[in-house]
Amino acid sequence: AQSVAQPEDQVNVAEGNPLTVKCTYSVSGNPYLFWYVQYPNRGLQFLLKYITGDNLVKGSYGFEAEFNKSQTSFHLKKPSALVSDSALYFCAVRDPNFNKFYFGSGTKLNVKP
Amino acid sequence: EAGVAQSPRYKIIEKRQSVAFWCNPISGHATLYWYQQILGQGPKLLIQFQNNGVVDDSQLPKDRFSAERLKGVDSTLKIQPAKLEDSAVYLCASRLEGQGGGFFGPGTRLTVL
Numbered sequence: 001a002q003s004v005a006q007p008e009d010q011v012n013v014a015e016g017n018p019l020t021v022k023c024t025y026s027v028s029g030n031p032y033l034f035w036y037v038q039y040p041n042r043g044l045q046f047l048l049k050y051i052t053g054d055n056l057v058k059g060s061y062g063f064e065a066e067f068n069k070s071q072t073s074f075h076l077k078k079p080s081a082l083v084s085d086s087a088l089y090f091c092a093v094r095d096p097n098f099n100k101f102y103f104g105s106g107t108k109l110n111v112k113p
Numbered sequence: 114e115a116g117v118a119q120s121p122r123y124k125i126i127e128k129r130q131s132v133a134f135w136c137n138p139i140s141g142h143a144t145l146y147w148y149q150q151i152l153g154q155g156p157k158l159l160i161q162f163q164n165n166g167v168v169d170d171s172q173l174p175k176d177r178f179s180a181e182r183l184k185g186v187d188s189t190l191k192i193q194p195a196k197l198e199d200s201a202v203y204l205c206a207s208r209l210e211g212q213g214g215g216f217f218g219p220g221t222r223l224t225v226l
Contacts, residue, residue: 004155034214043117043204044156044217090155094214100169101146101206101215103155 003027004093006104013081013111021076021107023091032094033074035065038106039087047089050074061085081111115139117218119205125224131193134221138186138207144168146215147180147190148204156204162188192223200225 003026013019025031032051036044048059055067065076076089091104118137126132138145143164148156159178161169164185173180177196182188192199202222206215 006155036214036217041219041222043219044206046214046216049214092214100161101156101158103148103157105155106153 004091004102004104006089006091006107008107009105010108010110013109015083015111015113016080019076019078019081019085019109019111021089021091021109023074023076023104024072025074025091025093026072027093027095027102029095029097032096033065033067034092034094034101035059035063035074035076036090036092036103037087038090044090047076081109083111083113085109086111117205117207117216119203119218119221121221122219123222123224125226126195127226128197129194131191132195132223133189133191134203134205134223136188136190136205136218138188138205139209139216142207142209142216143185144208144210144215145182145188146204146206146208147188148206150202150204150220152201159190159203195223195225197225199223 005024034049035047048057050057050067058064063078088106090106120135145162147159150156159173160180162182165182180190202220204220205218208215
């Protein structure tokens with residue numbers, strides 16, 4: 001069965017420090033992996049994706065993510081966190097054979113000044 | 114480029130009443146998704162359309178939920194009758210063939226009393 005796991009409900013980091021939000025997946029074949037961000041009362045906004053190619057993917061707002069096939073992970077990272085990065089982050093995987101999206105349960109990122 | 118539009122943004126109803134949500138995807142996007150996002154959880158796929166055909170509705174509670182996309186553009190999601198546990202945000206997303214990720218609308222927040 002396809003699944004996505006975000007092991008941390010919440011991540012706290014001080015402004016200016018690096019941040020990591022973890023994601024692991026279980027999917028057959030070659031996955032398409034995504035990160036979305038959700039601000040309060042807003043829809044999901046696309047951050048970045050991995051389809052193929054370089055394992056390090058750069059996305060919006062200075063975020064990047066590293067695809068690690070052996071560890072089946074796709075952790076979201078940012079070298080220097082901003083208070084405005086505080087939001088809910090969702091990892092998602094798409095099964096390329098059926099175009100279905102599976103979302104993780106979300107990780108709340110709190111960046112404190 | 115206009116994004117995915119949804120209406121209404123908020124809806125409060127009593128249990129056993131009926132409700133309908135509307136989604137207008139990005140122009141030219143053949144794939145349309147409806148998701149249910151319960152507070153504190155990741156979005157759960159309810160139904161996926163490819164043009165006006167249903168690709169996947171395996172997680173749609175068909176005894177009370179229905180959805181249609183008659184002309185392959187706009188879509189409506191209906192709940193009849195609503196239950197307390199249907200309180201959630203209902204997200205619509207669309208995707209262009211060949212694109213990796215989907216674009217999400219702002220969602221409709223449903224409260225069932």
